[in-house]
Each structure stands twice: as structure tokens, then as C-alpha cells.
Amino acid sequence: MLTRRGAYAWGILTISVALAACGAQDRIAGQAFGPALPAPPVASTAPATVSTTPASPPPATSSSAPPATTPKPAAPAGRVVVLDPGHNGGNAANPAAINKSVPAGRGKTKACNTTGTATDAGYAEHAFTWDTANRVREILAGRGVRVVLTRPNDSGVGPCVDQRAAIGNRENAAAVVSIHADGSTAEGAHGFHVAYSAPALNAAQGEPSQRLARTVRDRMVAAGLATSTYIGSNGLSPRDDLAGLNLSERPAVLVECGNMRDADEAARLSSPDGRQRYAAAIAEGILAYLG
Structure with a gap:
């Protein structure tokens, strides 16, 4: 007891x-x-x-x-962004795969993908786009945006341009931004430009895509980046030949960040600080567009 x-x-x-x-x-x-x-x-x-x-x-x-x-709270509804790093590291070793014809919109076809360009020192465009897209991704993710990349690494092949457009459509993306660098050999060619599909093939390619292009352009100018001297006007370039834009059913643009054949821009595109500068400007443009 x-x-x-x-x-x-x-x-x-x-x-x-x-x-x-x-x-x-x-x-x-x-x-x-x-x-x-x-x-x-x-x-x-x-x-x-x-x-x-x-x-x-x-x-x-x-x-x-x-x-x-x-x-943590989920990202607000509708804030899904698809980033498309141009080209891929395995493209050059797989010509049969990237040369096959795929739909390009407007009743045309074009090659699945290309190898991209490079600086005179050999820094490849596919490496630039992959690194820069991931820097943009980190900034957007920190602001509550869900980000989808069109390729998972920089060692694969493709995907084809029509498949890249399909990813943005499938994700019902609020914005699709394809990241590239140019390779013009024209004398004095330098600066960035933002391309959009024109004439528009659907409502998303009209005012929404044009506003996305203007907003990204404005943030890049605010970051001190010069607009293109050789293509488009005031940093904007309406295009009817880019499959990823023609096939998009979501607001979509393609950013040519600079000319890899221009010595000054090649140095910026090749440096981590330079890529961070491009990424920050593009991310701020996307965020301003999303509101």
C-alpha cells in the first residue's frame, strides 16, 4: 500500500x-x-x-x-516562372539529335536545337545560359516564386525548341524567359536585346509578352547594361522566326544578354560578377512584371 x-x-x-x-x-x-x-x-x-x-x-x-x-507559405497563385537556359552542353556531340526538324510555328519547321556560340576565348553560350538562369532562379525563389527550368543540367542534349515552349504551356507559366547570348561578328556589335513574337499568334503573345519584354528591358537598362547597336530598336526586337516564342501560349520573351564576340561584353559574360549582374536585372524585370 x-x-x-x-x-x-x-x-x-x-x-x-x-x-x-x-x-x-x-x-x-x-x-x-x-x-x-x-x-x-x-x-x-x-x-x-x-x-x-x-x-x-x-x-x-x-x-x-x-x-x-x-x-512556410506557398508561393502566391499564378507566380510560376519558366526559365529556359539556351542550348545544352551535350548538343555538339549529338548532331543527329539536334539537327532533326521540329515545328517552329507559323507553318514552318527548324532544327531541334543548336550548339550556341562562344567567346573568342572559348567560354560557351550554353555554360553562360545555365549559370545565369540558375542565378535568376535563386533570386526569384527567395521572393516566393516557383521556378521551372527547361533542362535539368548543362551536360544533356536539347530539349528541342518546341518542347521548351511546351513546358511553359504545360506549367501555365505567368512568364517564360529564355536566356541567351549572341555571337554577331559585325563590327562594333554589342548590347542586349529582348525578343518577343510578332505579329502575335494568340492573346498571350500580344500585350502580355510585349509588356514583359519592356519591363525586362527597362530593368536591364536601369542596371547600366547597354541596348543592342545591331538588332532591334531601344533593346526590343519583334521576331517571327523563334520557335520557342511562336509556339508559346504564355507571355514569353527571349533575352540576348550581350554579344560574346565583343571583347568588353565577352569579359562580362564570362565573369561570375557579370553573370550576377545580368541575372539580377532579369530577375527584377520578371518580378516587376508579376507585380
Whole structure:
């Protein structure tokens, strides 16, 4: 038979163990699993320690501790952006695959893809576009935008230009931005330009795409980047021959960030600081467009 003092001690121990078990359940229930792309992991906080030797009897009732972590809110509806890093690192070694004909819109066909250009020092356009697109992705992800890339790495082949357009359509993207660099050999050719499909083939290619082009152009100018001296006007270039734009059913533009054959721009395009500058300007343009 328990004495009164023994019963009291036994009650304290029972309540303390129950509280400790409850705390363990709270820690498991409080784990949050954010989206794999692009939200960063949420740090956990240590649960409060429950004493097993209280100085006085615990209250008759107690509330459970709050969850250790709180899930981050999802990106606002409609804020899905597709980034299309031009070309791919494996294209040059697979000519049969990238030379096959695919639909290009407006009743035409063109090659699946191309190898892209390079600086005179050998820095490849596909490497520039991959690195810059991922820098844009990181900025947008930090602002709550879900980002989809049209290719998973810089060592594969393709995808073909029609497939790249299909990705933006399938994702119902709020904006599609294809990132490139040019390779003009014209004397003095330098500067960026933003292309959009014209004449428009659907409503998304009209005012929405033109506004996206203007907004990205404006942020790039604000970043101190010069507009093209050899194509388009004031940094804008309406095009009817770019399959990724012709086949898009979402607001879409293609950014030629600069001329890789111009010595000054080649140096900027080849440097991490330069690529970050381009990425920041493009990301700010996308964010301004999304509002």
C-alpha cells in the first residue's frame, strides 16, 4: 500500500513522463516539408525541456507546447516562372539529335536545337545560359516564386525548341524567359536585346509578352547594361522566326544578354560578377512584371 507521501511522488512522476511524451509528439507533428523547388529548408527550434523534479505539484491541466516549426507559405497563385537556359552542353556531340526538324510555328519547321556560340576565348553560350538562369532562379525563389527550368543540367542534349515552349504551356507559366547570348561578328556589335513574337499568334503573345519584354528591358537598362547597336530598336526586337516564342501560349520573351564576340561584353559574360549582374536585372524585370 502506498503511503500519502509515496502516492504524491508517484503522481508527480506520472505527469512528468506524460508531459515529456507529449513534447516528443509535438516535435514530430511540427516538422514542415516545404516544396522541393525552390523554398530553402526551415530551421527547427529545440523543444522546451520538461523537468522531472518540479518544486511544487504541477497544475491539474496543461496545454500542449506549440509546434517547433511553422511551414512556410506557398508561393502566391499564378507566380510560376519558366526559365529556359539556351542550348545544352551535350548538343555538339549529338548532331543527329539536334539537327532533326521540329515545328517552329507559323507553318514552318527548324532544327531541334543548336550548339550556341562562344567567346573568342572559348567560354560557351550554353555554360553562360545555365549559370545565369540558375542565378535568376535563386533570386526569384527567395521572393516566393516557383521556378521551372527547361533542362535539368548543362551536360544533356536539347530539349528541342518546341518542347521548351511546351513546358511553359504545360506549367501555365505567368512568364517564360529564355536566356541567351549572341555571337554577331559585325563590327562594333554589342548590347542586349529582348525578343518577343510578332505579329502575335494568340492573346498571350500580344500585350502580355510585349509588356514583359519592356519591363525586362527597362530593368536591364536601369542596371547600366547597354541596348543592342545591331538588332532591334531601344533593346526590343519583334521576331517571327523563334520557335520557342511562336509556339508559346504564355507571355514569353527571349533575352540576348550581350554579344560574346565583343571583347568588353565577352569579359562580362564570362565573369561570375557579370553573370550576377545580368541575372539580377532579369530577375527584377520578371518580378516587376508579376507585380
